[in-house]
Amino acid sequence: MKRWTAALVGLLGVAAALAAGHLVAALVGPPSSPFLAVGNTAIDFTPSPVKDFAVRTFGTYDKLVLLLGMALVLLVAALVAGLLSRRSPLPGTVLAVVLGLLGVAAVVYRPDLGQLGVLAPIASLVVGVAVFRALHARALRASAGPGPDAPDADAPDADAPDTDARRAGVDSEGRRRFLIASGATAVGAAVAGAGGQLLATRVDVEASRRAVGDLTPARPAPPIPATADFAGEGTPSFITPNRDFYRVDTALSVPRVRAEDWVLRVHGMVDRELNLRYDDLRRRDLVERTITMTCVSNEVGGPYVSTANFVGVPLRDVLREAGVRDGADQLLSTSADGWTAGSPVDVVMEEDRGALVALAMNGEPLPLEHGFPARLVVPGLYGYVSATKWVVDLELTTFAARKAYWLERGWGERGPIKVMSRIDSPKGLSTVTGRAVVTGVAWAQPTGVGKVELRSDGGPWQTAQLAEEVNGSTWRMWRAELDLPPGGHLVEVRATDADGVTQPQARVAPVPDGATGWHSVFFTIE
Known part of the structure; x- marks a missing residue:
């Protein structure tokens, strides 16, 4: 033929x-x-x-x-x-x-x-x-x-x-x-x-999401002060709109689970197994927490960090209700599509950590792509060990007994977020007229950012002005005015957390437990 x-x-x-x-x-x-x-x-x-x-x-x-x-x-x-x-x-x-x-x-x-x-x-x-x-x-x-x-x-x-x-x-x-x-x-x-x-798509998840209505927290988060960012000078707004919140996961198609069909099973090394429905959680005293989430895949200067007001039930309370047995050191969470993450039990059980089974995000039920009906949010841990979306199963176990998705592929076990900073403005290779105003963000969850410094062309470090802190589990904006002569300049930034740990200079790739290094941009003054 x-x-x-x-x-x-x-x-x-x-x-x-x-x-x-x-x-x-x-x-x-x-x-x-x-x-x-x-x-x-x-x-x-x-x-x-x-x-x-x-x-x-x-x-x-x-x-x-x-x-x-x-x-x-x-x-x-x-x-x-x-x-x-x-x-x-x-x-x-x-x-x-x-x-x-x-x-x-x-x-x-x-x-x-x-x-x-x-x-x-x-x-x-x-x-x-x-x-x-x-x-x-x-x-x-x-x-x-x-x-x-x-x-x-x-x-x-x-x-x-x-x-x-x-x-x-x-x-x-x-x-x-x-x-x-x-x-x-x-x-x-x-x-x-x-x-x-x-x-x-016959399962109308959006209708289920709309039917949830308001998820009003009994304990709302403190209002975000107007001085929490320098958005007018080039930083992101302090709260990331849902449409702009980063999304990095392995799901080719978003799981479609209705709230009325959803059940969270808590089992394993516990005194009593729990099967919690959506209404079981929403009837509890909900809390609202402002949390910055960070992806372990984020390169130095990368965009995979965002902040939202999450509303949900304290994860610690759910686990205490089940009764965590001695020896359990891993909370293995499973998504509706079978993806797993392993969180350190000692971290999620910290009273001041603020880990949540989140139901809402920035004043509305979780968007489908961000985990509706429910997801985990654990401040201070990279998402690959803490932020299971479409969560349906929590198993108390040990790291020796079970390996989560990314641990099987050679990533780190505990995934604490490293202190990091980023320059947002001016952009690399841009031209600035007059005095250079450099702005950006830094994060060191859950400790908080204590100081941000900049230097130009390898010179002395200059301390930047910090925006008002919201809490230790959120990013912090900064700005600095640099008196630079006309021509090209390389500006570097580093942050120090509230405990005095400074962002290291050595560049390390994200694998296996997060990138390190100073972010830098080159721009021209005219």
Whole structure:
């Protein structure tokens, strides 16, 4: 068959397979869609340095880049399989089987998918093979010309002009049937894919979120003073709006859990197991705390740090109600999609730490992408050991007995946040007219920032002006006016926490327990 015909057959076979898997997944569990299951499994098996590179390079678009990359790989594979199948359907059949088995393996591997989940990749395999072979057969017949029942052009009584015309008619009819079958397949795949997407979102989580209403804290956080930031001079606003709050996680698709269906199980090394529903928590005396969260993937000077007012139930109270037994040193929290984090029990049980099972964020129920219905927030620990979103399970155990997601991949065990500072203004390589006003942020949760210093061109350190402190578990803004001559200048910053620990100069990558180093920018005075 012609190359374009073979390529089209390969593309339609893969499209039909993916659409069928997506449709069936919508009925047995949306995450079992082969495309998503393989993507999530690929994330799990990606080496940590590669993940760190993806977060550093693509930021919050890393998942979109992964999905687009997978789509491109499938596109190329479909084209190659089609082109290799111009004479025989075997290469394309092998590809369909391999992709189907890969989907089955990915679904079986995922901890959040039940046994019925394998039906989605099995449907993908069966439909992919069947559609490819059916289209391939039609394409071959169309390419081969008239069949055995067509007039014989070499027969002595054949009228050559009439025979050629009839042969052309047969060829045309074969092509027409192939094109009709191809069009029907394309339409069917589109309908199945769209139907699967609609069914997958039939759980109206947004309606559940709206129905929650106000989550008014019995103990609100102190008001944020107007002098808590220098937003007018280039720092972020002290409170990060929900739409701007950083998001770094491993979920390709946001788990869709309704508040009325949510249950938090507390078990393991406890005196009594608890099963807490959403209403069980919201009826308690809620507290509001202003907390800065930091991602361990944040490079020196990076953007993955944000601050919000969280409302929820003190995690310490929940664990005391369950009764933590002696010897338990790890709180293993599990997300609705199976992701796990291990928090040090001694930290989350500190009376003044302020760890929360959070239900609300900046005056509204948690946004879906930030953990609705509930998440953990533990001040002073990087998110990979403390900030489980869509949390459904808390197990009291030990670090020796259970390893959480990132510990299995070589990251640090306890994850305390390191003292850090960042220059926000002026931006690197920018030009400043007149006197240089340098502003930025520093953080050292939960101790608090005691001092920020700057120096230009390797000269003496100058102490910056600090904005008003809100609490030790939040970032702190700073500003400094530098009297610099015209020309290019390199400005560096370092912070010291309230206990006197100064941010080290040596640059260390985020792996395994957070980056260190002084942030610097180069700009020009004119």
